[in-house]
Amino acid sequence: MLSKIRQTVEDRGNQHVGLLAEFSDPGALVEAVEGLREKGYTRLDTFSPFPIHGMDRAMGLGVSKLGFMVFGGAVIGGLLGVFLQWWTSAGPQPNWWPTELNQFLGYPVNISNKPLFAWESSVPVIFELTILFSALTAVGGMLALNGLPRPYNPLFNSDRFGRATDDAFFVHVSSRDTAFDRATTAADLRGLGATGVEYVDHDGATLVGDDAEAGTAVSTRADAPVAPHHTTGDI
Amino acid sequence: MATVTSKSAYDRLGGDGAPAYPDGTPMTLEDAPLVRGNLSFHDVTEMVAYHTEKKTPFGWYLAFGGALTLLGILGLSVAYLVWNGPGVWGLNNPVFWGWAIVNFVWWVGIGHAGTLISAVLFLFRQRWRTSINRAAEAMTLFAVACALLFPTFHIGRVWVVYYMLPLPNQMAMWPQFKSPLLWDVFAVSIYGTVSLLFWYVGLIPDLATIRDRAVRAGRMLRAKILGFFALGWTGSNRHWRHYERAYLILAGLATPLVLSVHSVVSFDFAVSLIPGWHTTIFPPYFVAGAIFSGFAMVQTLLLVARKVYHLENLITLDHIEKMNIIILVTGTVVGFAYITEFFIAWYSGVEYEQYAFANRAFGPYWWAYWIMMSCNLIFPQLFWKKSFRRTIWLSMAISITTNIGMWFERFVITVTSLHRDFLPSSWDYYSATVWDLGLYIGSFGLFFTLFLLFLRFVPMVAIAEVKGVMPQADPHFYHGHGDGHAMPHELAAYQHDANVQTAAPAASDTDHDGIPDDPDADDSNA
Numbered sequence: 001m002l003s004k005i006r007q008t009v010e011d012r013g014n015q016h017v018g019l020l021a022e023f024s025d026p027g028a029l030v031e032a033v034e035g036l037r038e039k040g041y042t043r044l045d046t047f048s049p050f051p052i053h054g055m056d057r058a059m060g061l062g063v064s065k066l067g068f069m070v071f072g073g074a075v076i077g078g079l080l081g082v083f084l085q086w087w088t089s090a091g092p093q094p095n096w097w098p099t100e101l102n103q104f105l106g107y108p109v110n111i112s113n114k115p116l117f118a119w120e121s122s123v124p125v126i127f128e129l130t131i132l133f134s135a136l137t138a139v140g141g142m143l144a145l146n147g148l149p150r151p152y153n154p155l156f157n158s159d160r161f162g163r164a165t166d167d168a169f170f171v172h173v174s175s176r177d178t179a180f181d182r183a184t185t186a187a188d189l190r191g192l193g194a195t196g197v198e199y200v201d202h203d204g205a206t207l208v209g210d211d212a213e214a215g216t217a218v219s220t221r222a223d224a225p226v227a228p229h230h231t232t233g234d235i
Numbered sequence: 236m237a238t239v240t241s242k243s244a245y246d247r248l249g250g251d252g253a254p255a256y257p258d259g260t261p262m263t264l265e266d267a268p269l270v271r272g273n274l275s276f277h278d279v280t281e282m283v284a285y286h287t288e289k290k291t292p293f294g295w296y297l298a299f300g301g302a303l304t305l306l307g308i309l310g311l312s313v314a315y316l317v318w319n320g321p322g323v324w325g326l327n328n329p330v331f332w333g334w335a336i337v338n339f340v341w342w343v344g345i346g347h348a349g350t351l352i353s354a355v356l357f358l359f360r361q362r363w364r365t366s367i368n369r370a371a372e373a374m375t376l377f378a379v380a381c382a383l384l385f386p387t388f389h390i391g392r393v394w395v396v397y398y399m400l401p402l403p404n405q406m407a408m409w410p411q412f413k414s415p416l417l418w419d420v421f422a423v424s425i426y427g428t429v430s431l432l433f434w435y436v437g438l439i440p441d442l443a444t445i446r447d448r449a450v451r452a453g454r455m456l457r458a459k460i461l462g463f464f465a466l467g468w469t470g471s472n473r474h475w476r477h478y479e480r481a482y483l484i485l486a487g488l489a490t491p492l493v494l495s496v497h498s499v500v501s502f503d504f505a506v507s508l509i510p511g512w513h514t515t516i517f518p519p520y521f522v523a524g525a526i527f528s529g530f531a532m533v534q535t536l537l538l539v540a541r542k543v544y545h546l547e548n549l550i551t552l553d554h555i556e557k558m559n560i561i562i563l564v565t566g567t568v569v570g571f572a573y574i575t576e577f578f579i580a581w582y583s584g585v586e587y588e589q590y591a592f593a594n595r596a597f598g599p600y601w602w603a604y605w606i607m608m609s610c611n612l613i614f615p616q617l618f619w620k621k622s623f624r625r626t627i628w629l630s631m632a633i634s635i636t637t638n639i640g641m642w643f644e645r646f647v648i649t650v651t652s653l654h655r656d657f658l659p660s661s662w663d664y665y666s667a668t669v670w671d672l673g674l675y676i677g678s679f680g681l682f683f684t685l686f687l688l689f690l691r692f693v694p695m696v697a698i699a700e701v702k703g704v705m706p707q708a709d710p711h712f713y714h715g716h717g718d719g720h721a722m723p724h725e726l727a728a729y730q731h732d733a734n735v736q737t738a739a740p741a742a743s744d745t746d747h748d749g750i751p752d753d754p755d756a757d758d759s760n761a
Contacts, residue, residue: 025707026707026709026710026712026713027710027711027712027713028713029710045471045472045473046472047469047471047472048470048472049276049280049440049444049470049698049699050699050703050708051472051476051478051703052475052708052710053708053709053710054710055472055475056476059472059473061472061476063480064477064479064481066477066480067480067484070484084401084412085412088401088409088410088412089409089412106407106409107408107409109411111411118413121412121413124415124418124421124422124495124499125412125418125421127495128418128492128495129425131425131488131491131492132425132428132429134484134488135429135432135485135488135489136432138432138481138484138485138488139432139435139436139481139485141477141481142436142477142478142481145477146471146477148466148468148474149466149467150466150467151462151463152467162448162451163447164469164470165440165446165447165469165470165699166276166280166447167277167280
């Protein structure tokens, strides 16, 4: 059991070991992904400062399953709203209700001989709790599906990668892809118009292929100081 | 795409002008570009992130000092109130609800604009919301915090405020779920929570942006703090997929929530039997008023912020105009509701109802009623004229009179309905004391303290979202990329411009769409 968990964590930690290629713009990024998929790569990811229209289709990703999770959260929230109000006001018990549990019910307070529990007056609180639980599930589910928070990521070893949240566009091919080969994949990426290809793993990021031989500067911004950062952790 | 440096982007305040078509005619509001000044993605990052990174300017300390002074007044007013009890307020026998509920409803109403802009405009695909939604959501959170002050301290014994929550206790006592006041506890606190979640989810990519900038600048402590809150966001498309879905779902949830919250607030009044309160028009009328005052507050804050922080190219005059249109529409809806109330009071034939309304307009509080009428119904009518909608000082003036008017609306509803109830022997005149005033002014201290901290430490414009609505964010914008999608008109125009700049040969127009064909593009949509 423990080893299985360790394996899962390790897999997740290693999913971003591989080749990282920069592209000039969102259009080139979409074309690159389409080209790579034609060549048979599957373990791809792209990184961009904003979501790119049509990228999910280019990457062959379906619609997120988050909606189903949120529906579950909504049902739980709504039922909790009903139960809370019925239970605290000791509303009428259904036939199947075990009478031994009555001692745990709230105290029935008779106000103007109104019913102890009424659906009409319960609607606002049921509604609000439905929304609350749905929203918590939406955020929690999004983070869970994305595997966040994730403070360490080998991609942070690349100096250029910091611009993925500013104005740079990257394609990543995982080394665990069955079609992955460091030299040929790098050549494929360059053939699709990559402006710089790096191999990124837990030890750091190194330029690959022509870039490294020619010593071509990859497109780091001239005005930005490159500071040492993000220790390479042992995973 | 011509690149501009960040410096020239700051200098060129294209956002204050009116965009025009190539032939010189002014653009319609639908066609006008959302981001002006020919900015690149990096320029947008720079323009917004810079204000969280720079050395704190003296002016900020000055403003913050002012806000802290008001916050001190709040502390003093709260301390005096808790020590002596709500008797220090001007409440009297028929008027048990005074400024406290007026201020509560006023602040909650202001707090509606943020979620409205984020959620409702998102669902309606109003892409111009991206420039203003971050600040509006922050304003929502702070306004809700101010609103919660008033009922919290109005209960008198604030140390047992937890009685309002369904917590097991030794008295086996539970909240009264049939009371609208308890619905309010749930509605407002859940609204605050969901707004916070929505705001934070929207912030994650921008926090990652300023985290990565802090790393580049070598500011490692800052990078670590931001890294904690950015949750390790990388901008992965596999993450964006779930993120966008979560954002859509949150918008879908927040839309009915925002409508329900002010409806529930209006139930505090409408479910009672007081003439002037017991009407079915209250929920929609309160919601319209909330949107009205909320947009006015967003307008007030952003007119200042865009000037101070040089964001004219992101928050353009077109944005101001659109907000003014919403202020005009909701102000007119609210004014229509005032007139409807009067008509129904007359038409009902109920003597008490008729008296309550005649007393509002012509009784001892006539001045409050006419301030409300002129600020909410009459002044916004100026915005029928386009040039007025695009005049900064007038927008500022009307946004302020709107919030004055909306405060008086709540005053009129609360006080004039209570001060003369069914029995003339119990009639009385209500006026506030200095401690009412102190708490109200102090709540501005809380609001502005939080808002100034927000402006200083958090990107005040949603960077990732603004980039997403720029024309060059669309993959179809780029030369030669075509996958059979029809190209939106404005994108085609942009691309045409870009191609002309790169010396395209004589253009032909085989598909007769008014846009010359792109000689290199895949012509599958012709």
